[in-house]
Amino acid sequence: MIRKRLLVILVLALSVHSIQVNAAEEREPYDDRYCTTCHGTDGRGNYGVQAPRLAGMEAWYLKRQLENFRSGVRGTHPRDIEGIAMRPMASKLSDESIADIIDWVGSWEYIPTEVTIEGDETAGAQLYAQCASCHGQNAEGNEALGAPALQGQNDWYLVTQLKNFKNGWRGAESGDAFGAQMIGMAQMLSDDDAINNVVSYINTLGRK
Amino acid sequence: MTRLVTRREFLNLLGTTGGTAAALKAGTALGLLPATGTAKALDLLALGSNNKKVAVLGGGLSGLTVAHELGKRGYDVTILEASHRCGGRIMTVRHGDLIDEIGNRQYCEFDDEPHMYFNAGAARIPSLHSNLLAYCKELEIELEVFVGENNNAYLQDDAMLGGKPVRANDYKTNIRGFLSEMLAKSMSEQQMDEPFTESEAESLLSIIRSFGDLSEGDLYQGSFRTGYKSGGFLTHGVQHDMIAFRDLLAGQMGRRALSAYEGDYGPCLLQPTGGMDNIIAGFLRKVGERVKYRAMVAAIQVRDDGVEIAYDQDDVRHKLDVDYCFNCIPTHLTVGLDHNFSGDYVKALKYVKRGQAYKAAFQAKERFWEKEAIYGGISRMNNRSSEIWYPPHGIHKDKGVILAAYDFGGGMYHTMMSQEERVEAHLSDGEKIHPDYRNLVEKPITIAWHRMNHMLGCAARWRTSFRGWTAEEEELYHTLQAPVNGRHYVIGDQMTMHSAWMESAILSAHWAMEDLDQRVRAELA
Numbered sequence: 001m002i003r004k005r006l007l008v009i010l011v012l013a014l015s016v017h018s019i020q021v022n023a024a025e026e027r028e029p030y031d032d033r034y035c036t037t038c039h040g041t042d043g044r045g046n047y048g049v050q051a052p053r054l055a056g057m058e059a060w061y062l063k064r065q066l067e068n069f070r071s072g073v074r075g076t077h078p079r080d081i082e083g084i085a086m087r088p089m090a091s092k093l094s095d096e097s098i099a100d101i102i103d104w105v106g107s108w109e110y111i112p113t114e115v116t117i118e119g120d121e122t123a124g125a126q127l128y129a130q131c132a133s134c135h136g137q138n139a140e141g142n143e144a145l146g147a148p149a150l151q152g153q154n155d156w157y158l159v160t161q162l163k164n165f166k167n168g169w170r171g172a173e174s175g176d177a178f179g180a181q182m183i184g185m186a187q188m189l190s191d192d193d194a195i196n197n198v199v200s201y202i203n204t205l206g207r208k
Numbered sequence: 209m210t211r212l213v214t215r216r217e218f219l220n221l222l223g224t225t226g227g228t229a230a231a232l233k234a235g236t237a238l239g240l241l242p243a244t245g246t247a248k249a250l251d252l253l254a255l256g257s258n259n260k261k262v263a264v265l266g267g268g269l270s271g272l273t274v275a276h277e278l279g280k281r282g283y284d285v286t287i288l289e290a291s292h293r294c295g296g297r298i299m300t301v302r303h304g305d306l307i308d309e310i311g312n313r314q315y316c317e318f319d320d321e322p323h324m325y326f327n328a329g330a331a332r333i334p335s336l337h338s339n340l341l342a343y344c345k346e347l348e349i350e351l352e353v354f355v356g357e358n359n360n361a362y363l364q365d366d367a368m369l370g371g372k373p374v375r376a377n378d379y380k381t382n383i384r385g386f387l388s389e390m391l392a393k394s395m396s397e398q399q400m401d402e403p404f405t406e407s408e409a410e411s412l413l414s415i416i417r418s419f420g421d422l423s424e425g426d427l428y429q430g431s432f433r434t435g436y437k438s439g440g441f442l443t444h445g446v447q448h449d450m451i452a453f454r455d456l457l458a459g460q461m462g463r464r465a466l467s468a469y470e471g472d473y474g475p476c477l478l479q480p481t482g483g484m485d486n487i488i489a490g491f492l493r494k495v496g497e498r499v500k501y502r503a504m505v506a507a508i509q510v511r512d513d514g515v516e517i518a519y520d521q522d523d524v525r526h527k528l529d530v531d532y533c534f535n536c537i538p539t540h541l542t543v544g545l546d547h548n549f550s551g552d553y554v555k556a557l558k559y560v561k562r563g564q565a566y567k568a569a570f571q572a573k574e575r576f577w578e579k580e581a582i583y584g585g586i587s588r589m590n591n592r593s594s595e596i597w598y599p600p601h602g603i604h605k606d607k608g609v610i611l612a613a614y615d616f617g618g619g620m621y622h623t624m625m626s627q628e629e630r631v632e633a634h635l636s637d638g639e640k641i642h643p644d645y646r647n648l649v650e651k652p653i654t655i656a657w658h659r660m661n662h663m664l665g666c667a668a669r670w671r672t673s674f675r676g677w678t679a680e681e682e683e684l685y686h687t688l689q690a691p692v693n694g695r696h697y698v699i700g701d702q703m704t705m706h707s708a709w710m711e712s713a714i715l716s717a718h719w720a721m722e723d724l725d726q727r728v729r730a731e732l733a
């Protein structure tokens with residue numbers, strides 16, 4: 001499913017990209033643009049680390065999630081294995097760094113991810129009817145409601161999230177009003193099959 | 209109401225689970241070590257006037273091995289390394305070095321002296337790892353003995369002897385004594401001699417007696433092997449008190465104390481003088497100019513006639529077209545690159561899990577262990593910090609760097625903690641052995657391999673069962689070992705059945721180059 005594309009010499013903005021160096025001595029510098037180690041080339045998502053696609057993500061949603069991870073609103077529940085892996089990645093980011101990262105992520109080309117989940121799309125379509133009011137008919141997201149796009153996201157990641165919401169491993173922390181909404185929604189998915197079905201339907205939406 | 213098992217019952221128990229006759233036959237088949245011992249000479253064709261381009265993805269040991277060997281044969285090699293340093297899991301930390309743990313970057317503040325270093329990844333070279341040793345010789349890397357087993361180091365277990373540390377020597381001598389007494393008793397009671405001839409039985413009995421230092425009547429009554437309680441030089445030595453067997457059984461240290469130095473870990477172990485990364489420095493003296501640093505591979509597109517690589521360096525995406533490519537990037541990170549691998553190949557890449565190794569070290573303000581007659585070696589604790597390593601180098605200097613924790617399997621326990629929590633955990637664990645530990649150490653560093661940039665883990669885990677590889681795992685392994693179009697090779701200890709050794713990384717490189725060599729010979733013939 002991975003689309004071949006021409007590799008061009010791509011000059012990324014050299015903008016704020018703050019490299020931190022200890023002034024007293026000449027030391028190896030580092031920066032906060034380490035996201036692709038886990039999230040894959042140009043933030044395409046990496047199953048190997050269970051880190052989802054970031055390319056094409058709405059700036060407002062990306063910002064909120066980074067802030068949630070940073071403050072511990074997300075990624076603190078002991079059963080949220082993947083969230084726990086992500087949280088320390090954000091816990092030391094400054095507001096400046098977050099702004100820089102959002103610019104950087106914005107420079108990546110959106111590529112729909114590979115399909116890995118099998119389910120009953122027809123059954124999934126029925127379930128999705130209840131989701132569309134917030135996430136949109138084509139899972140394109142709705143900023144006004146704070147609901148992100150789901151189309152083209154790694155399907156294995158969507159499955160993890162729905163399980164985490166359903167079990168209260170994501171969204172139950174105080175201060176996570178948006179996540180809390182999803183806890184209720186995820187209860188409508190009665191079992192793993194229902195989750196796979198709705199995700200396999202989302203897989204059919206908005207793939208360019 | 210616990211019923212005591214008699215010695216005879218115990219031996220009968222052993223008899224039913226094993227059987228001496230079987231053990232006698234098994235003898236030579238019990239191969240603990242993979243078959244190595246002599247380094248293999250690589251017979252690779254020199255290219256002469258033919259031009260072939262090679263990309264090495266990742267400056268790990270296997271990648272550098274390829275660059276060095278193919279460079280010698282006239283291949284045009286480029287090494288792309290994402291990090292600021294080569295070596296990957298061969299990492300020595302010294303004064304001022306950056307420890308690139310994502311989310312917890314540290315600079316090392318150790319004193320700036322040659323013996324003040326910490327091998328945060330690989331730290332021991334087994335004598336039988338002959339291909340690695342051959343490179344050390346070829347590249348003129350000075351080696352010295354690494355001390356692992358040290359009878360004067362401690363064992364500590366809260367459940368044993370009220371948590372008081374015991375010298376390894378005391379522990380082992382007493383255990384051996386008690387075991388020998390039981391065995392000798394059973395021999396003389398005609399319980400075990402059935403499969404032996406008379407002279408074999410005699411010789412076995414004498415081995416048992418000397419194994420446990422038994423006294424008259426085949427009794428274990430303590431031993432001078434534990435050293436003297438007092439005297440010994442100018443006056444007669446006074447023997448240490450025996451430790452009751454039952455007291456030793458209360459702890460969990462037996463397995464670790466008695467088997468920690470077997471197989472690859474057996475003496476004599478070696479280390480490069482001045483740090484394990486001197487091995488990397490040795491390779492870089494040969495191929496250093498071919499390395500591009502902070503060059504993160506982004507894409508691997510395998511074509512019929514070559515491989516197109518893309519990499520990011522200085523915020524610019526570069527292209528590199530080559531004939532062949534050798535890839536030691538950890539499999540789970542390769543999954544996230546822009547590639548055109550087949551479904552089966554990707555399935556194999558995805559299958560491999562990673563070990564979660566964790567290490568920590570302190571600078572010691574003084575070499576307090578030497579005052580306790582410890583020169584090198586490892587103390588072991590039944591707590592999460594698990595081990596303390598005393599440096600075999602820098603003996604009698606003012607300070608030293610000690611390993612404060614080593615968790616090879618379940619390192620997430622410490623990885624999940626903040627830096628402060630990690631350090632406090634090691635201090636409170638270590639002071640169970642060295643009461644004044646907290647005041648004697650400073651300048652901590654921690655290395656959580658699961659979060660180290662561009663590595664995110666330690667040894668590749670192919671096996672999901674302790675019983676061995678499943679047929680499916682074997683198949684996935686061979687799928688990944690086979691080069692894509694004869695052009696893209698996965699290398700590294702991840703592409704062996706004995707991961708987590710430098711020797712394995714080298715042997716994977718040799719396998720791949722020999723496979724390539726056949727193809728090149730066929731093409732040029």
Ligand SMILES: Cc1cc2nc3c(=O)[nH]c(=O)nc-3n(C[C@H](O)[C@H](O)[C@H](O)COP(=O)(O)OP(=O)(O)OC[C@H]3O[C@@H](n4cnc5c(N)ncnc54)[C@H](O)[C@@H]3O)c2cc1C
Nearest residue numbers: 266268269270290296297330331332505700701708709710
């Ligand atoms: C804690 C610990 C203890 C160990 N102890 C011992 C020991 O005592 N004795 C022993 O023999 N072995 C030991 N080992 C194992 C030994 O270190 C490894 O087997 C060996 O170093 C692996 O080499 P490798 O060639 O597979 O490359 P690796 O070391 O895995 O290197 C991979 C390289 O790829 C680079 N890379 C990653 N992503 C990219 C990218 N996108 N683009 C470019 N480059 C990239 C990395 O930065 C790295 O340099 C230990 C390992 C650990 C972690």
